[in-house]
Amino acid sequence: MFLWLLCLGIALCMVLFKLKRRRLHRLASKIPGSDDELPFIGLAHKFTGTTEVVVDPVDIELLLKTSLEKDDLHRFIRNVIGNGGIFAPVPIWRRRRKIMVPAFSPKIVETFMEIFSEQSEKLVSILADCAGKGEVTMEPYLCRYTLDSICQTTMGITINAQNNPDAPFLRALKNMLNLVCERIFHLWLQPEWLYKFFSQYTTHQKYLKEIHDFVDEVSIEVIQKKRREIKKEKYLKSEVDRNFGLSNYKTRSFLDLLIEFSGGENGYTDLELREEIITLTVAGTDTSAVSVGYTLKLLAMYPKVQDQLYQELLDVFGTSDRPIVKEDLSKLKYLERVVKESLRLFPPVPFIIRKVLKDISLPSGRILPAGSGAAISIWGLHRHPKYWGPDAEIFDPDRFLPERFDLKHACSYMPFSSGPRNCIGYQYALMSMKTALSAIVRRYKIIGEESGPVPQIKSKIDIMMKAVDDYKIGLEKRIEYK
Numbered sequence: 390m391f392l393w394l395l396c397l398g399i400a401l402c403m404v405l406f407k408l409k410r411r412r413l414h415r416l417a418s419k420i421p422g423s424d425d426e427l428p429f430i431g432l433a434h435k436f437t438g439t440t441e442v443v444v445d446p447v448d449i450e451l452l453l454k455t456s457l458e459k460d461d462l463h464r465f466i467r468n469v470i471g472n473g474g475i476f477a478p479v480p481i482w483r484r485r486r487k488i489m490v491p492a493f494s495p496k497i498v499e500t501f502m503e504i505f506s507e508q509s510e511k512l513v514s515i516l517a518d519c520a521g522k523g524e525v526t527m528e529p530y531l532c533r534y535t536l537d538s539i540c541q542t543t544m545g546i547t548i549n550a551q552n553n554p555d556a557p558f559l560r561a562l563k564n565m566l567n568l569v570c571e572r573i574f575h576l577w578l579q580p581e582w583l584y585k586f587f588s589q590y591t592t593h594q595k596y597l598k599e600i601h602d603f604v605d606e607v608s609i610e611v612i613q614k615k616r617r618e619i620k621k622e623k624y625l626k627s628e629v630d631r632n633f634g635l636s637n638y639k640t641r642s643f644l645d646l647l648i649e650f651s652g653g654e655n656g657y658t659d660l661e662l663r664e665e666i667i668t669l670t671v672a673g674t675d676t677s678a679v680s681v682g683y684t685l686k687l688l689a690m691y692p693k694v695q696d697q698l699y700q701e702l703l704d705v706f707g708t709s710d711r712p713i714v715k716e717d718l719s720k721l722k723y724l725e726r727v728v729k730e731s732l733r734l735f736p737p738v739p740f741i742i743r744k745v746l747k748d749i750s751l752p753s754g755r756i757l758p759a760g761s762g763a764a765i766s767i768w769g770l771h772r773h774p775k776y777w778g779p780d781a782e783i784f785d786p787d788r789f790l791p792e793r794f795d796l797k798h799a800c801s802y803m804p805f806s807s808g809p810r811n812c813i814g815y816q817y818a819l820m821s822m823k824t825a826l827s828a829i830v831r832r833y834k835i836i837g838e839e840s841g842p843v844p845q846i847k848s849k850i851d852i853m854m855k856a857v858d859d860y861k862i863g864l865e866k867r868i869e870y871k
């Protein structure tokens with residue numbers, strides 16, 4: 390009986406869904422659909438008939454400037470991070486972005502270099518146990534590196550996930566994101582009322598509570614301390630101090646900075662702070678780990694590129710074992726090109742979906758109907774021969790050499806998106822990636838099967854794009870260092 394009622398309910402919802410979108414479907418059917426396949430999910434998004442794929446950089450520029458609202462699919466992750474900046478509705482996002490921007494100024498991000506360096510050293514010393522022992526699955530090691538760095542930079546705490554692979558926060562976060570992903574790709578898990586009937590709902594709520602409790606527990610002390618400081622010392626500085634008085638900056642966590650930048654005593658509530666902290670943790674952990682993972686796989690597939698990179702590292706560090714400092718990063722020009730090329734061919738976020746609130750006429754002549762979703766294919770852009778030439782699919786870091794680099798349009802390369810809602814953490818991410826990669830390649834030779842000019846890495850869509858094999862490579866210890 391229950392099953393019959395359930396089927397009837399689902400059928401009714403589908404009919405209502407179709408009826409509500411009649412006009413949308415009529416307009417959408419007039420849009421030519423020859424190249425609207427998304428990577429990996431192909432035309433699956435077409436089942437709802439409401440998402441259009443855009444790969445023209447001129448169209449994309451306009452879309453990213455005018456359509457700031459995130460698509461409804463993001464609501465499942467919003468259950469976890471609340472109104473944290475990344476998926477918040479525009480009116481809430483605007484204020485939060487304004488507060489977040491100064492916290493991500495290069496001057497502040499630079500102060501995190503020491504943390505990345507220390508965590509990278511820990512990573513390479515842990516990897517010593519895997520060297521010379523065949524294939525290593527790098528994903529868990531890389532995620533623990535990025536999570537430790539994120540926790541230290543956002544909350545000022547060390548959860549030491551690298552030495553404690555069973556850290557409950559790490560487990561809760563991973564399982565939670567898997568559940569969100571499962572929901573996004575399974576239509577029957579999507580309606581809120583229906584989800585409650587599935588066992589996943591109970592697990593979802595359990596992990597959600599664990600994540601919230603953890604962040605509350607560790608942040609409460611910092612929040613209270615900071616609030617006391619503000620009260621006692623009239624800590625709050627003027628706008629000018631905030632923007633320009635950063636010369637004496639010591640490493641401070643984002644939590645600390647967000648309390649101050651949001652207005653101190655009258656600023657963010659404890660709930661808002663929790664939302665922002667979880668947002669940064671979710672946005673910054675897997676993304677950076679995935680991009681380091683893809684780069685390591687590429688280095689394994691292209692030994693000549695790896696040799697050139699190793700030579701550059703020898704030029705900068707010699708055979709010294711000293712940890713990397715921020716001045717080294719600007720000297721590592723080849724590393725920069727390798728990272729850029731890796732992010733071009735394997736962008737961790739292969740597409741972005743924005744919500745179209747009113748009909749948009751794109752420069753190409755297409756009309757995106759109000760109520761539809763617009764999927765911007767970063768993957769499609771980055772591999773398009775029109776913008777990258779006939780060798781677009783080939784792995785060639787030197788295409789980023791200044792004398793060769795000829796970007797056809799600002800939006801034809803955008804691993805971190807573009808426009809007012811682009812990735813606020815891109816400098817942070819690049820710094821963290823380069824630090825980890827340089828530490829690994831200095832100490833280990835990366836081994837794998839050599840590839841032809843076009844790298845084939847089997848990938849899947851999770852919350853983002855990931856290699857199916859979780860970045861399996863071999864590691865061989867290089868020379869002993871002084």
Ligand code: HEM
Nearest residue numbers: 474475672673676677680738805806810811812813814818
């Ligand atoms: C390689 C690593 C990363 C990649 C490829 C990446 C990519 C992206 C992309 C594509 C977006 C969506 C922008 C849009 O909708 O237009 C985004 C948003 C965002 N990212 Fe990243 N990201 C990375 C690392 C990070 C890190 C390390 C942090 C923080 C520490 C971070 C924080 C954010 C935030 C807060 C947003 C939301 C911005 C907003 O809506 O205002 N990301 N990122």
